[in-house]
Amino acid sequence: MKRLYVSEGPIRIGVSSCLLGEQVRFDGGHKRSDFLVDTFGRFVEFVPVCPEMEIGLGTPRESICLIRDNTRAVRLVGNKTGLDHTDKMDAYAERRITALGRDDLSGYVLKKDSPSCGMERVRVYGPSGMATRDGAGLFASALMRRYPSLPIEEEGRLNDPHLRENFVERVFAYRRMRSFFSTRWTLGGLVQFHTVHKLVLMAHSPKAYSALGRFVADAKHLARDQLRDDYERPFMDALKKLATTARHTNVLQHMLGYLRDHLDVTARAELVTLIDDYRAGLVPLIVPITLFRHYVRKFDIAYLRDQVYLEPHPKELMLRNHV
Structure with missing residues (x-):
């Protein structure tokens, strides 16, 4: 457990192809994500998937949408022609998602708002033509049903x-x-x-x-x-469940107890001040964590030394600099 994010093989992440800069969208464009390609991509191997291209729609192509019919069933149809792609997408999703199971994925990033890949709040048009944002893409829905524990997220939400x-x-x-x-x-x-x-x-x-x-x-x-x-x-x-500032503060105070017999009054006061500053939003989480890691190494506190919490992902991603 010492090398927390090093593994024998690549860490594979499924991803909507357009997010990697591939020109596979209906208009021939892409939606390249700088975070995924330039930052996260340094630590993972992407497995690109474009359901619409892979069922043979090509690019550029007619845009498609989700329509809820009078039976409440949701169909995937062309916006202009009304051509129904539902059965083809469902059959493809079953095959492709089964194949993805052999890729040993550790996560998946989907394209928001997509009628095939959107994870949530995708527009679904009713019989009257009015749209509600209560749908999910057909491929995304099948993926989430098959692998309920797999970390899945939309690229838009990754801006938070x-x-x-x-x-x-x-x-x-x-x-x-x-x-x-x-x-x-x-x-x-x-x-x-x-x-x-x-x-x-x-x-x-x-x-x-x-x-x-x-x-x-x-x-x-x-x-x-x-x-x-x-x-x-x-x-x-x-x-x-998101780790809140209050819960992080509780964990930091819990860890402080393991340092009770090692810190003098001044050092303990400094650490308490950093915890309070984090709770007040004056410093990011990485600030008290860095000092904790210093003391854990210095005093070789076994229980804390082995805790994933102190380094749950590569520090080079600098994610805790912003929370």
Whole structure:
């Protein structure tokens, strides 16, 4: 657990092809994401997917939309011709998503507002022609149903520093978890995995932190075949909850207790001040975290040294500089 985000193989992320700068949109253009390509792309390997191109629509092409008919079923149709692509997209999604399972993905980034790839709030037109923003793209819906624990996000939401940090943290957590369960794991190994993620869970969901703790404590009484699934889903669901300033502050104060016997009055006061400054929004999370990491190394505090919370993703991404 020391090298938290280093793995034997590449960390693969599924992504809507247009976000990588590929000219696959209906108008022949793209929607290149600088964060994905220039920043995140340094640490992952992308698996590009364009459902509309891959069902043979070509580019440039007629734009398509979601329409809810009188039976409440949602169809994928051409805006001008009314040509129905629903069945073709559904069949393609089943095949493609099955194939993606063999790519060992650790996350997926979708194109917002897309009738094929939009994750949420996609326009759906009713019989009257009025639109509501309560839909999801057909491919995206199938993807989320098949892989409910997989970290999935839209590129538009990644402009929010908190959502961006949350997504990347989930990607690396998912990869660690999948790597662990792909080995000949033991119950002792599961206890260790859970232990090094305790502060991460505390920051995201104190309720899940307690529930998963009880689950692991009782693991020896549970059927092994169910242990993986029964741990994976609530673990990833917990990390989807945003770690708030208040919860981060609680974790920082919790860690401070482990330094009680090591810091003099001045050093402790400095750390308390940094925690208060973070809580007040005067400094980003990376500031108190950096000082904590210094003291953990200096005093070799084993429990804190092994906590994923202190470095849940590559520091070069500088995500905690903005939350």
